[in-house]
Amino acid sequence: MPSLSSSSSPSPSPSGAITDVAGIEVGHFNDTRRPTGCTVILTRDGAVGGVDVRGAAPGTRETDLLAPGNLVQQVHGIMLAGGSAWGLAATEGAMRWLEERGVGMDVRFGTLPIVPSAVLFDLPMGDARFRPDAASGYAACEAASTAPPAEGNVGAGAGALVGKLFGVDRAMKGGIGTASITVGGITVGALIACNALGDVIDPDTAQVVAGARTADGLRLLDTRRALMRGELTKPLLAGTNTTIGVVATDAVLTKVQANRLAMTAHDGLARSINPVHTMSDGDTLFALATGHVPLSDATPGMTVLCALAAEVVAQATVRAVRAARSVSVGDLHIPCAGDLAARG
Known part of the structure; x- marks a missing residue:
């Protein structure tokens, strides 16, 4: 396996996005009425899917069918949305869009698109009566392309916040981010909508990038150290x-x-969120394999692919908050990582 010799090293793909993976398209929908939206990941030719739910409070749809022993072998898209459980309605729009184009599973009486979904809770950001619906999901599909997707305050990350253990008023702006790595002819990419209870950490420096702020709002608190000191959190x-x-x-x-x-x-x-997988998070990651590059003796095996998957997820999570911008909704002002970095 010469491509994996000790002299080689992973290098980012040209655009550093999940769309570097052949067969992947991404589209965002942004609601102009408040910070919320949805993001669709399309695999029109079908992709083998998997899922793992680690948070204790997930909002998901069609995840059971991804279990290895269940019937369906391929999926045609993944929907990520804000709006809590109401946002799962965006999936209907994606299914309609795919069905109109003849994409899906032949079930004899029609073509059934398989679109597993997950949502995050962004209801504190403005009027919670506005949340992604079927029209939102359809619009996200209309916007989908193989171009590198926008990052930050867009799609499923539009209303995301991070660092809420000490109250929303001390939180910071989350968002959506993407990254990819190519090794030995195989590309692995990730797209992450980060609305974490905990802080976001740069794994390369172990420094907090965004998260809970001090009581005066001017500096990062460092939630991990605050918890170790015994500081009291807000009710969750x-x-x-x-x-x-x-x-x-x-x-x-x-x-x-x-x-x-x-x-x-x-x-x-x-590596990039602390604390993570909490009782108040519904952390869910899907996996897609488009099958454009067969595994062989000359390509990385599963051990390397799994290592790359963890790496791009960490990178995409950090990019989500670094690309985010501050927002103000009513009396609530949420700064972004760039704001605190500018203050030194």
């Missing part, structure tokens, strides 16, 4: 957070392998 409403996303590869994988890829991809969340 279960399910009001959640990081959701997709890790994709152009390798040929089985459903068992795709589920393993989703499982190990959560290591990337553990």
